[in-house]
Amino acid sequence: MTMFDNLKILYHQGKQFIPDVRTAKVPGIFRGRPVITSKSIDEQALVELCPANAISVRPVSIDLGRCTFCGECARCFPEKISFSTDYKISTNERERLIITEGDTNPIIVNPAAVRSEIRQLFSKSLKLRQVSAGGDNSCEWELNASNNVQFDMSRFGIEFVASPRHADGIVITGPVTGNMADPLQICYDAVPDPKIIVLVGTDAISGGGFADSPAIDRSFLDKYYIDLFVPGNPAHPLTIINGLLDLTREK
Numbered sequence: 335m336t337m338f339d340n341l342k343i344l345y346h347q348g349k350q351f352i353p354d355v356r357t358a359k360v361p362g363i364f365r366g367r368p369v370i371t372s373k374s375i376d377e378q379a380l381v382e383l384c385p386a387n388a389i390s391v392r393p394v395s396i397d398l399g400r401c402t403f404c405g406e407c408a409r410c411f412p413e414k415i416s417f418s419t420d421y422k423i424s425t426n427e428r429e430r431l432i433i434t435e436g437d438t439n440p441i442i443v444n445p446a447a448v449r450s451e452i453r454q455l456f457s458k459s460l461k462l463r464q465v466s467a468g469g470d471n472s473c474e475w476e477l478n479a480s481n482n483v484q485f486d487m488s489r490f491g492i493e494f495v496a497s498p499r500h501a502d503g504i505v506i507t508g509p510v511t512g513n514m515a516d517p518l519q520i521c522y523d524a525v526p527d528p529k530i531i532v533l534v535g536t537d538a539i540s541g542g543g544f545a546d547s548p549a550i551d552r553s554f555l556d557k558y559y560i561d562l563f564v565p566g567n568p569a570h571p572l573t574i575i576n577g578l579l580d581l582t583r584e585k
């Protein structure tokens with residue numbers, strides 16, 4: 335291929351990477367942080383239409399740890415609920431994933447709740463082992479995309495490794511099936527201290543549509559401090575990358 339061919343590709347396709355993942359814009363169809371107005375609506379009908387049991391009332395709120403971002407609530411009650419394109423919805427506080435009407439504040443990683451060793455040790459290099467604990471390969475796919483040429487998470491020193499012995503933490507996807515409970519524990523135990531736990535996607539955060547299934551065993555999650563919740567169904571690479579950056583380094 336000649337240089338002319340390369341220039342032609344650059345001209346037609348533009349940049350092949352996102353120069354700044356902190357300020358990148360996503361298309362308007364993307365559903366990020368919801369905005370809930372104080373308009374009066376039939377709240378019971380709103381609760382009943384949500385397939386994920388993510389909506390509560392008095393006041394109306396959406397739990398992003400349960401929401402599948404299907405958009406049905408916004409489609410049926412546009413005067414009450416809309417979804418912004420704000421993809422920075424990762425947090426280290428589970429309760430911050432509950433968006434209540436009138437709440438337009440950004441969702442943040444609370445620096446006061448970040449364990450001190452995380453920023454001391456992992457601000458320049460973070461190696462992660464991914465555990466798909468009954469996942470459907472959607473969040474796994476987006477984690478993979480986080481390191482593709484477009485999102486290029488490795489430019490920040492954040493990468494996935496094959497062995498938990500080489501990792502600084504684990505990234506869990508899926509609702510944690512009974513069959514994956516032991517392998518998850520074995521993998522976590524193999525990661526040297528100090529180590530972090532990141533939950534990516536609705537299924538990992540709340541069990542999602544499988545929350546009441548007898549086939550899941552989420553006891554592992556009750557035992558340890560969760561360092562980061564990354565909502566989405568699946569989570570967007572920009573949500574994943576910004577969450578990990580906010581967790582591991584100062585702004």
Ligand code: SF4
Binds near residue numbers: 384387396401403
């Ligand atoms: S977008 Fe979320 S809150 Fe709204 S109906 Fe779908 S799952 Fe429920």
